[in-house]
Amino acid sequence: MSVNVIYKTSATATGGRDGSAKSDDGSVDVKLVVPKEMGGPGGVGANPEKLFAAGYSACFLGAMKAVSGKESVKVPDDATVTATIGFGPRDAGGYGITADLQIAMPGVDRADAERLVHAAHEVCPYSNATRGNVDVGLTVV
Template sequence: MPVDTIYKTRATASGGGRDGHVRSEDGNLDLNLVVPKEMGGPGGDGANPEKLFAAGYSACFLGAMRAVSSKVGVKVPNDATVTAEIGFGPRSEGGYGITADLTISLPGLDRADAQKLVDTAHQVCPYSNATRNNLDVGLTIV
């Protein structure tokens, strides 16, 4: 399914991949990468692809809720938050996979309005669309 692209950006990984460096073309993102201890690495200061995915998905989903709020007639509270938890591990089919769970806080909204907002955002969020039918995304409203 084609996408009518309105924005593109680039980032380059160098070094050892998961234990290297990543930098966006404009330099606004410039991070050392480190393999977590849980994955056999040294751990310590640095990012990893799962942290970057969690940051991107949480920001994108919050933006999607704001984008659809007028359509569903539900205002997103100013103190709304989305926390993405991304897991990594081996797949039974071979190789590795990820898990994704979003925890959404919408203070002051009743449950029905919050659910309507989250469900609609999940249909338009680019990260949700990219992961759909590839992994189950948990959506928890707190």
């Protein structure tokens, strides 16, 4: 697979799931906390799943906007994408994640919204990165 890279960024984590992570330009600087459900103390802080949910939801909404012209469906200004990321042990060993995206497009016909969502799923970088590896659910609400 070949990608013509037009943008790069980086972030560095220290301390693992109960440390911190910071982007190379400092615009992202988060404290990481292991959730209680995963045996940690919980409390205020992010974790890789929260960061993935934020990134996937933003990227997917961007993909919807990118394909909206081709699909002749305008994405309303108040459209939202909520990504719910699950974490747990895999039957084959190790751990895996799931992703469920809930897409709200107020005022848009459901069939048009679903057509746009499926087109966006084909071009979204997160969707392409997870395809075949992560169960991704798409629901227009």
